[in-house]
Amino acid sequence: MSLKINLRRWGGKNSPYVAAWIIMGIVLFILLVLKLRLEILILIGPFIPYLVITLARIRQELKR
Amino acid sequence: MILAHITVPLILYGFFPQLHLLALLVGANISSLDSLPTLIRKRTPKEPITEAHAATILHTLFFFIVLFIPLYIFNLTIALSFMIGGFTHVLIDALDEKGRMLLYPLSNKFYGPKILTYDFWTYVTDKKIFALESALFVAACIVLLMR
Numbered sequence: 001m002s003l004k005i006n007l008r009r010w011g012g013k014n015s016p017y018v019a020a021w022i023i024m025g026i027v028l029f030i031l032l033v034l035k036l037r038l039e040i041l042i043l044i045g046p047f048i049p050y051l052v053i054t055l056a057r058i059r060q061e062l063k064r
Numbered sequence: 065m066i067l068a069h070i071t072v073p074l075i076l077y078g079f080f081p082q083l084h085l086l087a088l089l090v091g092a093n094i095s096s097l098d099s100l101p102t103l104i105r106k107r108t109p110k111e112p113i114t115e116a117h118a119a120t121i122l123h124t125l126f127f128f129i130v131l132f133i134p135l136y137i138f139n140l141t142i143a144l145s146f147m148i149g150g151f152t153h154v155l156i157d158a159l160d161e162k163g164r165m166l167l168y169p170l171s172n173k174f175y176g177p178k179i180l181t182y183d184f185w186t187y188v189t190d191k192k193i194f195a196l197e198s199a200l201f202v203a204a205c206i207v208l209l210m211r
Contacts, residue, residue: 005108005185014189021066021188024201028070031208032089039086046097053103 007061065156065180066188067197069093071204072152078207084145091149095122095157112183113162124168125154 011018033040073092077085095118102117109115121127128150135143158164163176181187188194 010185017189017194020194020198024067024198028067028201028204031205032070035208035211036086042086043089043093047093050097050099050103053100057103 007058008064065159065193065197068156068200069096069153071197071200072156073149074204074207075200076148076152078203078211081211082141083148084139084142087142087145088149091128091146092153093149095127095150095153098122108183108185118157118162118164119174121168123154123157124165125151126168128154 032043036043069092070089073088077083077088098120099117102115105115128147131150132143132147135146154164154166158166158176159178160176160180160182161178162182163174163178165172166175167173180193181190
């Protein structure tokens with residue numbers, strides 16, 4: 001049993017939340033980069049493949 | 065929780081500046097590496113609680129206690145910061161309705177107060193959770209700007 005999420009419809013309906021989460025994430029990331037400088041790569045390095053997979057999945061889903 | 069895995073360690077760092085920030089943040093996020101099966105799944109399960117994410121050894125306190133020993137030989141501050149960071153991740157995650165294997169390897173049961181939703185889609189649109197995460201975000205930004 002599985003539940004299919006229509007990402008386009010869900011994103012449109014919840015756009016204020018999506019925008020707020022993205023803004024908070026970006027602000028936090030910028031502040032962390034300013035604090036940690038190059039050491040940030042140790043923190044985000046292992047998650048870069050995860051980010052690529054996620055973005056590819058989102059793109060694929062929005063193309064439908 | 066989503067941003068809390070970054071914001072809570074940052075707030076802790078604000079209270080205890082002697083901790084090693086990078087080790088604290090790495091410890092607080094390394095558990096998320098077990099989310100790969102969740103990311104590559106084709107569909108969101110109707111019962112997300114049954115999925116593999118957060119049911120691995122990476123989401124146990126035991127994992128961080130074991131890693132503390134080799135890190136302690138290397139550097140006590142880094143070892144302690146890494147363990148505290150890891151504990152915050154597991155304990156924050158234990159707040160959701162799935163709970164976490166807090167007593168692993170003594171027990172494989174999932175423990176926790178079960179007060180937050182586990183499903184991602186519900187989580188990001190829940191007003192109370194959003195308010196909590198936003199408050200933690202503001203506190204973390206203050207810590208980062210003041211230090």
